[in-house]
Amino acid sequence: MNPVQFLILAAMAATAAATALTYNVAANERACFYSQVHQPGLKVAFYFAVQSGGSFDIDYSVSSPSLKVVLDGEKERQGDFVFTANEIGEYRFCFLNEMSTFAEKLVDFEIAVENEMRAELPIKQAGGSEQETSLFETSVHSLSGQLTSISRSQKYFRTRENRNFSTVKSTESRIFYFSIVEVLTIVVMAVFQVVVVQFFFTGSRKGFV
Structure with a gap:
């Protein structure tokens, strides 16, 4: 195995645990997820990012194993945080939709526990100098950072796309129902005019004209 392959595998192994999910938080629900x-x-x-539902906002909280609040917020549309876990155990990530009485919230979220310690490549086995190894390592971690940035940009654009689609869909629905009401109003007015005309031109009512 050459130095580049070794460092790429080491960078891929740097993430100890990761979870990416999409969850539909019902009205008045408190949904919690755990990471060790x-x-x-x-x-x-x-x-996390709210993809649909209500005003695209939700309450959230992150708690340590000792139930100490690490992060929290109210009516947030999305968030991207990194914090240092100083305790061993289960960290709790909760989404609270208790302020909503009927609207469900579709939430995309990702939880990743990352080990930032870099694996060292034995110089003798690699067959190269320390300087070359350092350059390879720097390049791999630079690529890793760029991939993370691209991934976050994709998540952001996906969230914007879903929200814009939801807005367009809501506008189309309003236009449709407004058109139905408008058509019904025109029909009712036409029927009313016919009834009025018939009232003036039938039988004994002709003298009113």
Whole structure:
């Protein structure tokens, strides 16, 4: 295995645990998800975005194993956070839709526990100098950072697309129902005019004209 392949595998193995899900949070529901941290000092990444429902906002909270609040917020549309896990155990990530009485919220979220310690490549086995190894390592981690940035950009554009589609769909629905009401109003007015005309031109009512 050459140095580049080794470092790529090491970078891929840097993420200890990751979870990407889409969940429909019902009205008045509190939905919680858990992620295990096996050693202190690890970085935990938490991303979420409300794709549909209500005003595209939701309450959230992140708690440590000792139930200490790490992150929280109200009526947020999306969030992208990274924090250091100083405790070992289960971290709780909750979405609260308790302020909504009927609207469901579709939430995309991702939880990742990352180990930022870089694997060291043995110089003798690699067959190269320390400087070359350092360059390979820097390049791999630079590519890893760029991929993370691209992934976050894709999530952002996906969220914008879903929200714009929901807005267009809602506008089309309003236009449709407004058109139905307009047609019914025209029909009712036409029938009313026919009835009035018949009232003036039938039988004994002709003298009123």
